[in-house]
Amino acid sequence: MGKAKTETGVENDRQSVRALERGLEVLRSFKPGDRFLGNQEIAARTGLPKPTISRLTHTLTRLGYLSYSEKFGKYHLDSAVLALGYSYLVNMDVRRVARPLMQELAEYAQASVALGVQDRLNMLYIEAYRSSATVTLTLDVGSQIPIATTSMGRALLCALPEAESNSILEQVQLRNEADWPRIKTGIEQARKDFDERGFCLSLGDWKRDVHAVAAPLVPSDGSRVLVFSCVGAAFQLRRHMLEDDIGPRLLNLITNVKETLDRQHS
């Protein structure tokens, strides 16, 4: 019924509010790592014309999502965005349930245990624990890691309906034509692991010295897939340990969490 306004593949819904989309795109253009952005840079990243950016940044600043630094003449994210993020976190009751079990496993494995969900083409940590003696990379709540090369991302792909995982993979391919063959191989291997054992591995595919195992939790209530992972230094978490010991324990953890959740919600 709706006549496609433009022939872009991305339908611009009659039902979508463009100004809101654009404003959020402005916020999104602040990737973790770049402190300050000027209107110019934002315009470059978003492809929006200058006056539009000017209006959007004004609005966002007035509302406390951005603030303006006189010194640099640029904007940076402000507290209001954090307030939103937190409102999201406190309502994820899977965190409360999983926390002690994750902590326990982290200590047992002397590694990090994390819980993540999909966000666009990344996995986003919503909970993380390090063993008391872990020196590994510091990944905390809010951290993002790629989907295709991490165990967490691969476990997600295995748990998602085929249509969705394919759609993700297409986009990944577009963005990584060069590495695609290697990426694809890794994912096929992960599928095999998943079918045989119920979890996926990544042995140095993301960062050379990092080994990890991950498995999904598909909530009974139809909400979004959750993924648990255990991550550590390659020399510490050897393949056989992940496959024979940590992996199974991770599955066990997931079963427990899932049962607890199901029991709680009638």
Add this chain to the structure above:
Amino acid sequence: MGKAKTETGVENDRQSVRALERGLEVLRSFKPGDRFLGNQEIAARTGLPKPTISRLTHTLTRLGYLSYSEKFGKYHLDSAVLALGYSYLVNMDVRRVARPLMQELAEYAQASVALGVQDRLNMLYIEAYRSSATVTLTLDVGSQIPIATTSMGRALLCALPEAESNSILEQVQLRNEADWPRIKTGIEQARKDFDERGFCLSLGDWKRDVHAVAAPLVPSDGSRVLVFSCVGAAFQLRRHMLEDDIGPRLLNLITNVKETLDRQHS
């Protein structure tokens, strides 16, 4: 120069994008604590008409800021908001600098040490540490506490230019006509403490059994005021300890952090 369009006190800037404002208001209407909201409830909270809400929720859902639960027929916040919040946090380098000192003080005082900034009429934690043996209330990064009755909020008021703190207090008064006299007394006392000693107290004014001391850090580069606080059980953190020992140590911590920051930025 700008000609006021309407005579509302809140000027509706020629420079502001209404649709964006409204969309963000929809997100904001999810306070920490309410998991699911239907269009109806959102409409009630924001005062916007139904079709408008419908369009905004659609848009926000498409972008990953909300997601829709078939089961409940309602929306809840989704991962995209957390991704934003994290991008904000990682860029606050005051956190990196302050973290070890906060931890140290927390252990010394056997209490919690927090770092917060203003967000609307709340203080928002951007870093928090508990001593290993603390049983106190669980306040974590992202938590929000009121301005007028907490030591952290009062310290903010003392550090802000008078115009700003007055503007905040006006709004607080409007929202709490009943308690206003008591609130006002507390703040006046805090001002006196601040002038004499450099820090503010709250001895049970926010929660009966909670004592706290706080002091501001006003960055040299003109960015927003930061507040450090030390919080604990009333029976443990007695007034004299806060005034004679913890308070001064907190000021010392702040001096150190500030010097480190100033040294780093040219």
Add this chain to the structure above:
DNA sequence: TGCTGTTGTTTCGTTCTGCGGAACTAATGT
């Protein structure tokens, strides 16, 4: 001191987006 490049803001006429009352649909209850 003027010149040139860069960045952000204002202007202003146009257009299309966002609007919201009203009608419609769907689900739930009695």
Add this chain to the structure above:
DNA sequence: ACATTAGTTCCGCAGAACGAAACAACAGCA
């Protein structure tokens, strides 16, 4: 069958958002 309540769709209208172009502010440089 008949209210009741929640959400979506319609559709004509108004004005909000738009963006090209002009303008302003600033820095570097000769």
